Structures are given as C-alpha cells and as structure tokens.
Amino acid sequence: MSNSAAAAVLTTPDLPEALRAVRSLLAVADSAHGEVDFEAVIRSPDALARVLDVLPGLDWWALSGDGHGSSKAGDDPAGCLPIRVFDWGRPLDSAEPFITALRPEDSAAVRWDLDAWPAVPEAGLESIxxxxxxxxxxxxxxxxxxxxxxxxxxxxxxxxxxxxxxxxRVHWLADRVGGRFSGRVEPAPL
Known part of the structure; x- marks a missing residue:
C-alpha cells in the first residue's frame, strides 16, 4: 500500500461551486480510464434511498457499537442508520448523482482515481x-x-x-479553479 498527500485547494459552502471546481480539474487531468470511489456516513433515510438508487449493492455497516447491522449480514440499512458506506471502482459519471443524493447531515469523500496529472512545461512540472x-x-x-x-x-x-x-503542482491546480492552497494536507492511504 502507498500513500499520497491530499492538499485542500478550495473550501466552500456552495456545493455547485465545489462541483464546478471538480469538473475543471477533471478537464485538466488525464481521466480516460478513471474510476470513482465513495466513502460516506449516511444519517438520513431520504439520502439512503437516493444513494441506493445510484449505487445499488454497496457495502455498508451500522455506526452503532452494538455489533449488528451490515450489508454482509443482509440487514435493512434503513433500520440501522446512521451507516457508513463504501463503494469502489465505479464509472466517473456516477459521482455527481451520488453527491446530489446526500443531505446536509450526511458526509462523504468522493475520490476520482485519475490516469495522470499532466506535464506543465511552462511551470516546470512533469507528468504524475x-x-x-x-x-x-x-x-x-x-x-x-x-x-x-x-x-x-x-x-x-x-x-x-x-x-x-x-x-x-498544488498551487497550479488551485489556480485552475480559483482556489488557493490552504497549507492543509492530509495523508491518504491508497
């Protein structure tokens, strides 16, 4: 297993603005064979129903500490809220429907696995x-x-x-979306 560094380049209360930034960065990246991964905590029954429409068959388990409630056990997720969900290797076009299915009380990390960040010769950057x-x-x-x-x-x-x-590179990418590198970086096991 390896790690990457996840650098925050834009924080906004406006979800459409965040999605526009993602689209802009996807336009810069090589994503011809890309995939998207999902990790979320679902608290609302409405979001659960909508997420299951977008990602049928996803893996989940209850956040409660009593040891029951999971997709593997065949439990009903609606009776186990809040739940943590995982799904991996989905097509890129499944990301936005998943994101818009969430409600303010639900949180998620949606990760696009790209083919490469491009070389930017004028900035002295090699391809990643x-x-x-x-x-x-x-x-x-x-x-x-x-x-x-x-x-x-x-x-x-x-x-x-x-x-x-x-x-x-982080500064260059942040500039593409009108953001700025905040200095906040998290390790991201891959």
Missing part, C-alpha cells in the same frame, strides 16, 4: 502517473474521513512530491 493522481471532494466534511463534519465542502488534489514539484 496514475499511482499518485487523485482528486477528492469532501461533502459536508472538512477531512477525508468524515471526522470533521461541516456545512462546507472541500476539494483536495493528490499528488506525490516528485522532483520537488508537489507544492508547485
């Missing part, structure tokens, strides 16, 4: 391969793991410090 080319949007959470619930949304770009270009 698939192994370190990710983009994450946290919804109603400041962090990747839904430990810091909030009413805003944060766009994180992932890259690896290769030839000292990480900070330059």
């Amino acid at each position: 391969s698939q192994k370190y080319a990710y983009l994450t949007l946290t919804v109603n959470s400041r962090d990747l793991y839904q430990d810091e619930p909030s009413q805003d949304h944060t766009v994180h770009v992932h890259c690896r410090d290769r030839n000292g270009d990480q900070t330059a």
